[in-house]
Amino acid sequence: MSEMTYLQAISDGLREELRADERVFLMGEDIAVLGGAFKVTDGLAAEFGRERVIDTPLAESAIVGTAIGAAVVGMRPVCEMQFADFISCGFDQLVNVAGKMHYRQRLAVPLTIRLPSGGGFSGGPFHSQNPEAWFMHAPGLKVVAPATASDAKGLLIAAIHDPNPVLFFEHKHLYRRIKEDVAPGRFETPFAARVAREGRDLTVVAYGAMVWSALEATADLDGASIEVLDLRSLVPLDERAILHSVRKCSKLVIVDEANATCAAGAQVAALVAEHAFEHLDGPVVRVATPDVPIAFSPPLERALLPQVEQIKEACRELLEY
């Protein structure tokens, strides 16, 4: 075991896969010489060569499209979007070509796309988004979003091993903030939820950076026993784990850093309404970013993104219901 940041754990996962599987190669904008805008791929070009760590032109549609082509002829491409926001420029290839390929012609597309996502540091409307739900709505794509360093490495390795297109949302605000012991070598984290803290009185469902906000908000909440469920995977969604936790605690708060409408949390709320209604002792409560672009100026951004205090307040109100 060695202590690693969330960012180092992602780099480590990439390195392990590049070493172990010659089919794996990386491509993206500024990932080779520069080592990536966030330095996730720093040193990898030197270790594995420019043929396996490829600086591409500024062309997101071609990054996704060529990765699809390489994947269907036996490679295991791992693409980096410089920021998750730019996946909008590669949306068509992902949703229409990659996502529908296996259903239409039984042709697997083993493709991983890394998407640095999330706000909290004045990135503004085009460098702060959480577009997970765009892809949850598109059949054929898997969507994962780790919260811890170990999960970042394990989910990434599992994504690269998966025979399907997987979108790997790595939260920028966790890159250097989160640090823990991470197992060496290659290991897979399952595309399933994780109980971040066990509890009895109320469940908070979250993923990505919001897991940490939820843990902080509920660490000491008037002595209440709060369970925090880290989804880790949004497609597939671990319905069994969500329903199990809600049936146990009977109260549910769902936190999304994404814009509220049709977000992952909305799907969780619908699931619970359909399958655990009779177990609820209060309304399902959602804390999410309103349907507004993520503003640049710190007070405006704070007013939009879910804050620890808001989560606390939501939990308190529901506990008293």
Place this chain on the structure above:
Amino acid sequence: MATTAREPGVASTTGLGESASGPLSVADRVELLRYMLLMRGIEERALNLYRQGKVPGSFYDGCGQEAVSAGAAFALAPEDRLCVLHRDLAAHLVRGVEPERIFAQYMGRASGITGGRDGNVHFGDRRLGCVGMVSMLPDMMPVAAGMAMAFKLRGERRCALTWLGDGATSRGDFHEAMNWAALQRLPVIFVLENNQYAYSTPLRLQFAVDPVERAAAYGAVGQTVDGNDVEAVFAATLRARERALDGAGPTLIEAVTMRMHGHAAHDDMRYVPAEQLEHWRARDPIMLQQARLQAQGVDVEATRNAVAEQLDAALARALQQPLPDPASATEGVFCEGEAEPLGDGQAPYSGYAARGTDRV
């Protein structure tokens, strides 16, 4: 290099009866005719099925463009990979898709190539090295470039090819793929099927500069050929393939042709002047190849009859095939097992067979 000619003269670029492409034997040239006849025969029968209500949705064909897909696909090797478009049925036939499965595909039957998952020519038999197109065009250009990128990374001597239409050259993926492929000198061939119209939009409303002229600006080779001369398309593709395998990068072949039917079966093409259709009807690609072979004493009637017989039997069998089980509608969205890459296709060009595996 590039020329601006969009409508080559009535005489083919090679001249009737002349040996268009040295390596083609007479048997190869008959095969080229046969694939075009198969394509037209399948599409004529399928259009009838559509009018009888047996083909759901809409129906698209490539009438008048048979030479473009037959000629280009015929120049490829089994280990090459293709992304095939909706007016390129002959490419599937060259690779080895049986006509019966194509009829079943049109009718949404369980035995169609996609098992009813997708319609008309939206298919690719993965075992034969083909990726099925999507409706967003030219999305297959980056995909083909990506296949070529993998070949180059692995040091393999093979290429990828995709077709695209004149309308598709206006979209960003054309630019991204041309730039990417030229920059990395990828072994990829783009066959621009210039059939004069994107639905109802004529070339003059699509672009100010012929797209083949843009090739040089990207650092690629651009070449215009007579898209109604199957041997000319074959020869251009063969040269492009050699360049690709030699590491000389991508080629954009503009095959100039004419869409002789509407965009789809519902389209009456009132926007196409009658004289334009007349002009192209006189240059029908099947007629041209037949004339060429007849001049060499080939009995083309025998080929025509054999094709008709084959297709009638295939259609009769396809009509017996069941529709898919509705209970299977949600299956197969994700791959549950190992990812199995595209397989090799049939490549009947006898020159390759003769030269064995060490072909160029």
